[in-house]
Amino acid sequence: MKKRIFSTFLLFLMIVCYSIKVYDINANAIKVETLDFEMNENVKIENDFFYNSNEDMNGYLVCVNESELVDADELMRRYKINENDIYSSQYILVNMSFKNEFNNNKSSGINLNEYLFQQSSFVRCADRELFYQINDFNSMLFTLSEKYSVDFVLPFGLDSEYIDINKIKKSDSYIVISLFPHKKEIKLNIS
Numbered sequence: 278m279k280k281r282i283f284s285t286f287l288l289f290l291m292i293v294c295y296s297i298k299v300y301d302i303n304a305n306a307i308k309v310e311t312l313d314f315e316m317n318e319n320v321k322i323e324n325d326f327f328y329n330s331n332e333d334m335n336g337y338l339v340c341v342n343e344s345e346l347v348d349a350d351e352l353m354r355r356y357k358i359n360e361n362d363i364y365s366s367q368y369i370l371v372n373m374s375f376k377n378e379f380n381n382n383k384s385s386g387i388n389l390n391e392y393l394f395q396q397s398s399f400v401r402c403a404d405r406e407l408f409y410q411i412n413d414f415n416s417m418l419f420t421l422s423e424k425y426s427v428d429f430v431l432p433f434g435l436d437s438e439y440i441d442i443n444k445i446k447k448s449d450s451y452i453v454i455s456l457f458p459h460k461k462e463i464k465l466n467i468s
Contacts, residue, residue: 311460313451316341319376320463325455327391336380337387337421339454342428343372344465346445352432356411364404365434367442369394369467370411371452375419376426386420393453394433395462399440400453407432 314320319338326332347355347370349363371394375387389408394401409415411430421427431452435445451462 307458309457309460311462314461314463316344316463316466318463320454320461322455322461325457325459325461327388327456332388333380333382333385334387334455336378336423338374338376338378339387339463340374340376341371341452341463341465342374343370343468344450344452345370345468346435346442352407358407358410362406362410366437367435367440367445368404368407369401369433369435369445369450369465371431371433371465372428373431373452374426374428375421377421377423379423380421381423383420386418389417389419389429389431392431394431395451395453396445396448398444401433401435403431404434407434 317340319340322334322337322339324335326334347368349366349368352358352368352370353360353363377386380386389403390405392403394403403417405417408417408429408431411432414429419427435442446467450465450467452465453460453462455461
């Protein structure tokens, strides 16, 4: 009987210690502030980054000029893309401008592989192969000289069998341009 009481007490003590540790970890976790911006607003990236604090995007401005939902047929027609290169039934096309105001670091810049299309229930990365074809550019990583700017269209594939396209049209959608120490996102007006 004493062994059973002792075992129960030991189990209870372990649960309490574990709960205190979980609380302590959560209480001291890094809290990321989310900053929302609107389309056609020049957003300064500053010292924010995605996954590595060595990313040096300070001095760059990002602006979403336009966003639209198109079906695969429209995408193929508009950009003369082969049907074999299409993997989704619908696409969000986001026209973005990037400008380097004062960054003279030639070894780092913008990595569009990390930019995300986000809604409340899912996240999508840009379709790299379509990006190359639409923009006639062979990399999603680039550095701009000071005072230079460039526009790109980022395509995000959506499969209508898994994603409710009507929800895309009605819900808030964002392009995430940094994650730490601030999550910066630009709200899209999808036409």
